[in-house]
Amino acid sequence: MSRSGAAVAGGIAKRGRPPSSPDGFCTPEKRVCAWRAMDPEGPHPRHWGTEQVCDFLCRNGFSEPGLLRRFRENQITGAVLPYLTKSELKDLGVFNDPIHGHIEIHPLLVRIIDTPQFQRLRYIKQLGGTYYVFPGASHNRFEHSLGVGYLAGCLVRALHERQPELEINQRDILCVQIAGLCHDLGHGPFSHMFDGRFIPLARPGLKWKHETASVQMFEHLITSNGLENVMEDYGFVLKEDMDFIKEQIGGPLDTTPRRGLWPYRGRPEEKSFLYEIVANKRNGIDVDKWDYFARDCHHLGIQNNFDYKRFLKFARVCEVKNKKHICTRDKEVGNLYDMFHTRNCLHRRAYQHKVGNIIETMITDAFLKADPYIKIEGTGGKHYKISTAMEDMEAYTKLTDNIFLEILYSSNKELAEAREILRKIELRDLYKYLGETRSEPGKEITEEQYDRLPADIVASRPKNVLQDVELNAEDFIVDVINMDYGMKEQNPIDKVRFYCKSDPSQAVKISKEQVSRLLPETFAEQLIRVYCKKKDEKCLDAATKCFIQWCMDMDFTKPQVNTLLHKYPYTQIHPFPEVRDALKHSWFQRSLVLCVGRASCPCCLSDPRA
Incomplete structure (x- = not known):
């Protein structure tokens, strides 16, 4: 750089x-x-x-x-x-980015970058625990934020040059760039692990998102570094433009907007399209995704099939139901399906990797045990825990991935349990993966059910199966993963509008059937993975059988399990006729059959090696 x-x-x-x-x-x-x-x-x-x-x-x-x-x-x-001055004219900030090349940064953005609040992002891994699986995934939120700020400027300037009638001004451009630059300021240690795993367990019932902290951290960055005057020197109308930047990051500032009225304060409805650049809540096509697709694929060693430069070339604002939205050429619909397919592939192959997820679970367990004993100094000398640091931005500025090493190398006796969990991660002594299943449509597990899932699996324990092995709900980890194209069960392309070469002012919708019959029929599914903290063979065999029986009780798909399938080939001829007949039925063909209550059945032998 x-x-x-x-x-x-x-x-x-x-x-x-x-x-x-x-x-x-x-x-x-x-x-x-x-x-x-x-x-x-x-x-x-x-x-x-x-x-x-x-x-x-x-x-x-x-x-x-x-x-x-x-x-x-x-x-x-x-x-x-x-x-x-003459020297300042020649010395705009230049960053050598591995994804976008040499990118020149506006001096105001350089002032924002050169603050403790922004530099904090150097110490937060972009992909959290995924780095423990993909050794190239060592990149941080810092460089991703630079990339999003750069791409935000590229898109808004492309619209300005293509359509001068939109009256995009320099303030608009700078505000969009700053929003892109600062959109991830609120991430905690190990990125999504913090708000997705740790906070829900440390503070149940708290509705907190990293976007909320990003807005608060941005305010703290501006005020604590005295940048209000600098922004005014660049022509900012401070209240209006600050609201606009914060709204792009976290959504409308008015939490109870009146129905049918424009919910934003920073820019009028005539400039509604500006809110679709950094974080597009309409259809999910935004510069944040463009950068992390390219950057994550580069560091993971995975092919990125989406070309954002084509979108930049064909992006155009059209009016849709009296609102202005960013649209693209009709011929680009396939490129957009590639974009969402890339997102899905990244989740399956990397973001939701079974080992990466369990490492994040173990880090979460360690943080939960350490939480009462960690003290982070905030405003006025007040101390905060890991789980409360985001209440004070001075304290939150000091909370990064470094807390992992602080616990690991601590000699504090109160941190012994947390330290031992982190040592096991270093030694690759992880919780054991039992298997994965999928819920059937209409039978998905809800968030309210998450807490009782381990107990349900223990309660599904078959009779006469390793009764000498003790298994408790605390021994199981159940990871529920909702996979989709970014809009739950909806097809996000249904929310995109396209224009034709012959009439670029007219926005049209393109249905999935008009594109290809090979596109997905459904756009969401739920995966359930189960892990066990106990590691001896008897416990793992018993735990796996409990998991299989639970899948049958829940009418879930046939689970993919680690070892039991190889030991017990259920699809072969079963020694008992009632089970052999059951195998002919479709329900059993989708699931593993676990024969219960027959001591002589090889599925139910107390000693699996017999």
Whole structure:
């Protein structure tokens, strides 16, 4: 990452202005007045567009092609020009990104990046526990956030250049870029493990999302680093633009909007399409996904089949039911199905990997045991736990993946249990995977049922099966995974509108049947994986049989299990005729048959090696 000019570019604020100038005008205000006097009939320099700025630079000796190109690419306007010296003009922030190449960052964004709150993202793994399975997945939230900020600028500028009538201004562009840059500020240790696993167990009933913390951390970043004046120097209307940025990250600020009314404050309904760039709640097509698809696939070693550059080329705003939405060409519908298919593949192959998930479960267990004894200092010297740090952004700034090592290397006796769990992860002594099943449509497990699933599996224990083995609900881990295309059981492409080459102003819907008969019939399914904390062979055999019987009781699909299938080939001829007859029925063909109550049945022998 080339940051040679970042310090200078980052210093564009009132306190960073040059003390004197060759023309004798020592303050920006006087220089602006002088420029105004040179051309009293023209617009005020603060209102100059990018091309007017470039013309002015050429007339005043700043005619290097590279400099002018950077100004045009970054859409620098007259609001910035009074505060830039010659060296600052040449030194906009440049980052060498492995995914997008050399990306130039607006000086205001550099100021945001160079803060403790943003630098914290360097110490939070993008994929959490997945790094323990895919050794290349060592990237962090920091570089992903840079990429999203960059792509957000690419998309909003593409719309501006293609459709000037949308009246996208420099404030809009910068606000969208800042929202992309800061959208993940609120992630906790190991990213989604924190809000998806740890917080629901540490604080049951708390409805908390990392997006909420991202908004709070953004506010804290701006105020604690004194960036309000810097933003105003760049032409921001502070209240309006701050609301716009926060709404792009976390949704409407008004939690109880009146039905039928525009719920956002930052921008009017005429600019509704701007809310579809960073986090698209309409159909899920946004620059956040574009970056993590490309970045995660690069580090995981998985092929990325989605080309976001084609979307940039064909993106266009059309009116749909009196609202303006981002649409794309009709011929791009296949590319969008590829996008959601890529998302599904990444979840199946990496994000929901059975080993990565159980490692995150073990880290969660360790954090839960350590939580009462960890003290993180926040505002005013008040101390917070891991589970309460997000209540104070000063404390939350200090909470990163480093808490793992803090526990692991601690000599505190109170952390002994947590430390032992983390040591087992280091030694690859993990909870044992028993198998995976799928719920049938209409019989999905709900969140309210999650807590009682381990007890239900224990209660399904067949008679005469290893009765000398003690198994309790605490010995089982049940991981319920809801897989979809991003909108639960809905097809997200149904929410996308397309335009034709012959009439680019008319938005149309394209049904799945118009695209291909090979596309999915259903867009959501539920996986249930079961693990056991006990590791001896007898316990694992008994636990696996409990899991199989539970699948039968629940009428779930035939489970994929680790070892028992090889020991007991149920699909072969069974020694008892009643079971052999049952195997002919479709229900048993979808599930494993576990014969119960017959001591001489090989399925039910107390010693599986007999």
